Amino acid sequence: MRYPEGGGLTAERRAFREGIRLQAGERFAAGEKTTVIAKDLRVSVRSVERWRRAWREGGWDGLRSARPANSPTITDAQFAVLVEQLSKGPSAHGFDDQRWTLARVQTVIHRRLRVNLSMATVWRPLRRHG
Incomplete structure (x- = not known):
């Protein structure tokens, strides 16, 4: 599952799911049918497709x-x-006052770096670098 503010799967869970996909790949190579693979691996037919x-x-x-x-x-x-x-300060980027907010930092990142980040993802590097 994907979440807009980070979240999602742990590394262990991603590795587990990758293992299931690789098992399915071995069965694709053997020529097995999609429905059989889905039933045996306990996943949806759509996922196997x-x-x-x-x-x-x-x-x-x-x-x-x-x-x-x-x-x-x-x-x-x-x-x-x-x-x-x-x-350079907020006024150099067109803001009315001298306060930095996460939303303003997010705007600067988008304008200058051409990267779209969520608020949580904006906060992480700021916190990490002090």
């Missing part, structure tokens, strides 16, 4: 977990640019 398409298009890599579903973030280099922008 989606995995089969990913397997056909991308092979085994198409079945692997790429990363957490909702983890957009900024790199250290982007954070350095953000610090430089924030040091």
Whole structure:
């Protein structure tokens, strides 16, 4: 399940689900039917169909977990640019007063770095870097 404010699956749960997809991939290679695979792995037929398409298009890599579903973030280099922008003050970015809020920082990130982040994801690097 995906959540807009972070959340989602733990690394262990992602690895578990990847294992199920890889088991399905072995069965795709053996030529088994979608309904049989779905029943044996206790997943929906629709999921197996989606995995089969990913397997056909991308092979085994198409079945692997790429990363957490909702983890957009900024790199250290982007954070350095953000610090430089924030040091100019809110008025330099068109805000009426001299208060930094998460919403304003989010706006600066979007304008200058071209990255869309949720409020929670804006807070994490700020907290991490003090």
